[in-house]
Amino acid sequence: MEAKENFYKRICEIREILSEPKNTACTCPKIACEWHGKCKECVAFHRYYKDHIPNCLQPMLDEKISALAGIVEMTTEKKPYTPVEYWQYVKERDEAK
Numbered sequence: 001m002e003a004k005e006n007f008y009k010r011i012c013e014i015r016e017i018l019s020e021p022k023n024t025a026c027t028c029p030k031i032a033c034e035w036h037g038k039c040k041e042c043v044a045f046h047r048y049y050k051d052h053i054p055n056c057l058q059p060m061l062d063e064k065i066s067a068l069a070g071i072v073e074m075t076t077e078k079k080p081y082t083p084v085e086y087w088q089y090v091k092e093r094d095e096a097k
Contacts, residue, residue, distance in 0.1 A: 028056040032087035052079060 002010075017023050026037040035042040039056070046054050053061060058078075066076050 026056065028054065030055055030081060032084045033082075034087070034090065055081070 026039055028036055028042070030036060033042075035045070039054075042054050046052065052058075062076065062078070069076050
């Protein structure tokens with residue numbers, strides 16, 4: 001177990017990282033998504049449905065999983081994005097209400 005002082009230093013580092021807007025901006029490439037920039041809500045519904053992880057986290061996990069798959073001589077495949085037209089359709093339906 002790490003010492004309390006080391007833990008405190010790590011927390012201070014994290015706070016410093018989070019104080020910079022560039023580190024807290026939404027990095028999801030799906031900018032048409034209703035939840036783009038609403039990361040807490042996005043993560044919540046991904047956890048609820050357990051379908052897949054949010055797109056902003058996929059590059060990090062893809063790298064780690066691809067490395068592991070390579071070790072066991074397997075391959076990985078990316079899930080296709082939801083078409084932008086679908087998000088446009090959602091907006092049209094919402095406006096029609």
